[in-house]
Amino acid sequence: MNLIIRQSKICDPQSAFHNKTCDVLVSDGIIKKISEKISDKADQEIDGKNCMLAPGFFDLHVNFREPGFEYKEDIQSGCNAAAAGGFTGVLQMPSTFPVIQSRAGVELVRNRTVALPVDLEVAGALSSDLVGKDLTEMYDMHKSGALCFTDDKKAVQDAGLMMRALLYTKNFNGLIMSFPNDRSISGKGQMNEGVVSTQLGLKGIPAIAEELMIARDLKLCEYTDSKIHFSTISTSGAVDLIRKAKAAGLKVTCDVAAHHLLLNDSCLEEFDSRFKVKPPLRTESDITALKNGLKDGTIDAICSDHSPEDIENKQKEFDHAAFGAEGLETAFSAAYTSLKDILTPEQLFEKFSSGPRKIISLPSIRIAEGEKANFTLVDLSDQWTVSESDIRSKSKNNPFIGKKLSGKVKAVVNKGLYNIS
Amino acid sequence: MSSLSSKHLLGIKGLSVEDIELIFSTADNFKDVLNRPMKKVPSLRDVTVANLFFENSTRTRLSFELAERRLSADVVNFAASSSSVTKGETLIDTVNNILAMKVDIIVMRHPNAGAALFLSRHVNASIVNAGDGAHEHPTQALLDAYSIREKHGEVKGKKVVIVGDILHSRVALSNIFCLQKLGAEVMVCGPTTLMPKYISSLGVKVEHDLHKALEWCDVANMLRIQLERQDIKYFPSLREYMMLYGLDKSLLNSLSKKITVMHPGPINRGVEITSDVADSDQSIILQQVENGVAIRMAVLYLLAGKVS
Numbered sequence: 001m002n003l004i005i006r007q008s009k010i011c012d013p014q015s016a017f018h019n020k021t022c023d024v025l026v027s028d029g030i031i032k033k034i035s036e037k038i039s040d041k042a043d044q045e046i047d048g049k050n051c052m053l054a055p056g057f058f059d060l061h062v063n064f065r066e067p068g069f070e071y072k073e074d075i076q077s078g079c080n081a082a083a084a085g086g087f088t089g090v091l092q093m094p095s096t097f098p099v100i101q102s103r104a105g106v107e108l109v110r111n112r113t114v115a116l117p118v119d120l121e122v123a124g125a126l127s128s129d130l131v132g133k134d135l136t137e138m139y140d141m142h143k144s145g146a147l148c149f150t151d152d153k154k155a156v157q158d159a160g161l162m163m164r165a166l167l168y169t170k171n172f173n174g175l176i177m178s179f180p181n182d183r184s185i186s187g188k189g190q191m192n193e194g195v196v197s198t199q200l201g202l203k204g205i206p207a208i209a210e211e212l213m214i215a216r217d218l219k220l221c222e223y224t225d226s227k228i229h230f231s232t233i234s235t236s237g238a239v240d241l242i243r244k245a246k247a248a249g250l251k252v253t254c255d256v257a258a259h260h261l262l263l264n265d266s267c268l269e270e271f272d273s274r275f276k277v278k279p280p281l282r283t284e285s286d287i288t289a290l291k292n293g294l295k296d297g298t299i300d301a302i303c304s305d306h307s308p309e310d311i312e313n314k315q316k317e318f319d320h321a322a323f324g325a326e327g328l329e330t331a332f333s334a335a336y337t338s339l340k341d342i343l344t345p346e347q348l349f350e351k352f353s354s355g356p357r358k359i360i361s362l363p364s365i366r367i368a369e370g371e372k373a374n375f376t377l378v379d380l381s382d383q384w385t386v387s388e389s390d391i392r393s394k395s396k397n398n399p400f401i402g403k404k405l406s407g408k409v410k411a412v413v414n415k416g417l418y419n420i421s
Numbered sequence: 422m423s424s425l426s427s428k429h430l431l432g433i434k435g436l437s438v439e440d441i442e443l444i445f446s447t448a449d450n451f452k453d454v455l456n457r458p459m460k461k462v463p464s465l466r467d468v469t470v471a472n473l474f475f476e477n478s479t480r481t482r483l484s485f486e487l488a489e490r491r492l493s494a495d496v497v498n499f500a501a502s503s504s505s506v507t508k509g510e511t512l513i514d515t516v517n518n519i520l521a522m523k524v525d526i527i528v529m530r531h532p533n534a535g536a537a538l539f540l541s542r543h544v545n546a547s548i549v550n551a552g553d554g555a556h557e558h559p560t561q562a563l564l565d566a567y568s569i570r571e572k573h574g575e576v577k578g579k580k581v582v583i584v585g586d587i588l589h590s591r592v593a594l595s596n597i598f599c600l601q602k603l604g605a606e607v608m609v610c611g612p613t614t615l616m617p618k619y620i621s622s623l624g625v626k627v628e629h630d631l632h633k634a635l636e637w638c639d640v641a642n643m644l645r646i647q648l649e650r651q652d653i654k655y656f657p658s659l660r661e662y663m664m665l666y667g668l669d670k671s672l673l674n675s676l677s678k679k680i681t682v683m684h685p686g687p688i689n690r691g692v693e694i695t696s697d698v699a700d701s702d703q704s705i706i707l708q709q710v711e712n713g714v715a716i717r718m719a720v721l722y723l724l725a726g727k728v729s
Contacts, residue, residue: 188652190534195622199434201534201556201594206618271535315543317512317533319554 001043002027003418005411008048008377010034011346012055012367024053026373029416034369044418046411048377054349055365056088056374056414057332058356060255061231061303063152063324064090064120067108068097073308073394075109079118081328081393083419085304086352086376086409089119090328091360094130095152101125101136103144110145117414121360123148123177126165130154135165142174147360150177150231153278153323157183159216166226175360179231180213180238181205181279190319192265192280200268202318205280207235214238218245218252227251229359232305234260234279236289243298253359254298256290257305258331259399261338267399273314273321274399277305291342294351301356304331308395326393329421330386330400332378336407345380352376374414382408428727429548430720431537432557433598441602445567447719448712455491455715465494468725471519473529474551475501475512475536480686480710481551481561485528488717492725497524512536513543520546526724529553534591547724555589561685562595564716566603568709569640572681577604582634584666585644585693586615588655592644592685597623610634611644611666614655631666635676642683643668643693659692669695673703681705 003026010017010024023038024031064078065071073081075092082090092109094100100109100122109122124146128134131154138149149169156162156178165176186209191197193204214230218241221228230242233254245252259277264284267275275281293299307324314321327334332352339348353376354364365374384390386400411420425440433441454462470489474482482498489496499519510518516527526547529537534554541548552558570576581600587593587609600607601624608626609616621627628634635641646662656662668682682694682704690696699706 193618195619198617198619198622199594201554201591203555204617271538312511315513317531317539318535319533 001416003044003046003413004038004040004042005046005048005053005377005413008051008053010367011052011349013346014364015367017367024367026413029373031367031369031371031373034367046377046418046420050381051377051379051410052345053367054376054378055353055367056412057086057352057376058089058362059087059304059306059328059331060091060301060356060359061093061257062090062306062328063093063095063308065096065308071394072310075112075120076114077392077394078306078328079114079116079120081306081391082118083116083412084392084409084421085328085330086332086378086412087328088117088374088376088412088414089121089362091121091123091147093152094123094125094150099125099129101128103137103140106141106144106146115417117412117417117419119414122146123150125149126151126156126176127161132156132158132161135161135168138169138174139172142172148175148177148229150179153179155179155181155183155213159220162217163220163224166220166224166228170224170226175227175229177229177231178213178217180210180217180233182209182212185209185212189280190276191268192282194265194283196265196268200271207237207282207286210235210279211237211241214241218250221250221252230254232257232260232279232303233299234282234286234290236286239289239293239298243293243296246298253300255301255303255356256294256299257327258302258334259305259325259327261287261290261302262334263399271318273316273318274325274397276318276321276323277307277325278323287338291339294339295342300351300359302331302335302351303356304328308393309397310395314397324397326391326395326398329390329392330398330405332409333384333405333407334400336380337405340406375412376409377411378407378409380407382406384408424726425723428724429537429541430559430724431541431548431550433559433562433595433602434557436559436602438602441563441566441599444563444716444719444723445570447723448567448715451718451722452712452715455711461491461493463493464722465489465492465725468526469495469497469524470526470528470721471497471499471524473499473516473519473527475529475531476552478530478551481530484710484713485551485717488714488721491714492718492721494721512540516540516544520544526721547727549720549724552591555591555594557595558591559595560713560717560720561592562599563720564709564713565596565642565683565685566599567716568683568705568712569681571708571712572705573639576600579605579640580608580638581605581640581642582608582610582628582638583642583644584610584631584634584668586646587611587620588615588617589647590644596642597625608634608637612656612662631668632672635668635672635680638680640681640683641668642685645685645687646689646692663692667692667694668698670697670701673698673701679703683709686710
């Protein structure tokens with residue numbers, strides 16, 4: 001298959017064509033030619049006028065619900081949502097049923113082929129059944145392709161277990177991801193502890209539940225001389241702790257979920273469970289701190305924390321509604337809307353592409369002749385109001401429905417395939 | 422003005438001062454009715470009210486039921502323990518099933534904050550919130566403010582301290598909103614573990630010394646300690662709670678002025694207050710109960726106007 005993307009501006013600092021407006025010819029999944037004007041005809045042409053062509057986005061945190069909860073999301077529908085949101089690769093969390101905690105589980109997901117331009121990578125569970133007691137067979141999973149290990153939102157409570165996981169994976173250069181949450185403090189909390197939770201009479205999740213866990217894990221990281229990645233940090237104190245740890249030379253990275261850059265806890269004033277997420281939406285000053293953390297490099301990547309939930313799990317009394325927001329289709333636009341005056345497009349693309357890939361040791365992507373074609377086409381000037389019909393996931397619990405966002409993904413190309421949003 | 426600004430009573434937050442004054446003046450009329458030999462009026466004839474209690478309650482339910490019957494409404498009661506809730510039916514389905522039997526007003530108590538608002542968004546009936554989690558309990562706050570008005574002439578300018586478990590208390594939150602709307606000053610007093618960290622953002626004073634709090638106030642509203650609502654221990658023992666936050670006669674007598682003592686009931690005698698305080702002439706606990714029926718009659722009467 002031949003494909004030409006016409007007249008988009010290439011945004012890839014590694015490329016000789018950086019900041020140039022070009023035609024790009026892709027043939028059988030390889031970039032054959034980049035030139036100001038390509039006169040050949042192709043099977044498919046995409047108009048890239050006013051658009052930027054960036055290395056394909058990668059999402060470090062998606063929950064496709066296969067196996068176990070396919071009615072919320074299966075791999076096919078999840079990859080479809082990813083492609084619509086500009087992601088050419090995603091990291092699937094192990095929180096399925098059964099949990100992805102063995103070579104069999106990893107291979108089940110990795111061997112699943114979908115005819116979509118999205119690479120599906122897997123994180124294995126850190127502890128058996130995610131209950132935080134015994135280590136899983138991480139080496140075996142690593143050999144079969146699991147890129148990192150995490151108990152996802154269950155969060156490892158036992159410091160000794162976290163220490164052993166950090167030590168054990170060091171052997172084969174495995175990566176531990178930690179979602180920082182001290183459950184003895186967050187307890188049955190439903191939202192950020194603050195002025196809004198006080199007015200609503202909802203149990204609060206204090207920022208310190210996140211920050212204490214980061215402080216603990218940083219100490220363990222230092223002690224074991226291992227590397228650690230923090231998933232979806234959300235508080236100003238978390239940014240400070242990680243900034244200091246990086247300055248002290250610890251091997252630490254972190255990401256933030258796109259919705260935490262744009263939404264604060266006042267969204268919950270009407271008890272709308274679409275805004276019930278974990279970690280909870282915080283305050284405006286936390287958002288400012290997260291933006292600063294992205295700017296100064298403390299935060300390495302932006303993810304969607306895509307957590308599809310069906311209506312039965314969301315349309316409930318607030319305490320009973322599930323945590324989580326669907327977000328692949330809107331993650332980039334939400335982040336751009338929040339950060340357009342803070343980061344250059346180049347810096348923003350880095351948080352979506354080379355940033356996350358580097359964390360899990362995937363090669364970075366170049367837009368150059370002879371390279372694999374793996375890129376995302378984005379129109380930053382486009383403004384759009386998100387509607388339910390924009391959501392390709394099986395679940396519709398997207399917090400941005402009805403909201404106006406800036407910047408829109410137009411297409412992705414990867415694996416010799418393309419998808420137009 | 423003769424009607425409320427909303428077809429529901431979800432919380433004090435959504436009421437205007439005019440709404441509250443209208444409820445009070447309507448309650449004045451019903452209070453006269455309650456003191457007549459014929460205590461019943463025909464105002465809610467042909468209106469059906471369902472009392473849905475997803476959480477245990479004796480007195481609030483009884484108070485609502487009496488209010489409904491004295492307005493000549495048809496009344497059905499639904500308690501969660503004897504219901505389909507245990508069979509996994511959702512709240513919306515449960516309520517829509519009841520509404521299909523032609524019910525006009527739903528009075529609901531529910532253990533989760535926001536449940537009344539949630540229901541009002543998904544079903545087509547007037548909803549009266551009879552307590553939702555630790556969020557609001559509007560009729561309790563209305564009857565408390567009404568009782569203060571009755572005792573002290575007006576609420577404006579009065580100093581009211583709310584004592585006890587502020588963290589888990591919908592009575593505290595609704596009282597704060599209501600008293601502030603009516604121009605009272607509010608202080609909260611209780612153990613630090615039962616005090617929301619951001620409570621002062623609501624514009625209340627915070628005091629942890631009961632004696633100081635009582636010296637400051639005109640009215641003390643002593644909340645019930647609801648151990649059943651606490652999933653973990655917030656203080657070591659009731660004995661120690663009583664030592665720090667229990668109101669007994671000697672403490673009451675040591676104050677430089679005579680304060681009014683309130684309690685939303687049911688009282689744990691010897692915990693929040695001792696018997697001699699509860700039964701003293703400074704206590705208006707039984708007046709609160711009496712006023713509860715009048716306030717609930719007023720609320721139902723005003724909402725029924727919106728139904729038909």
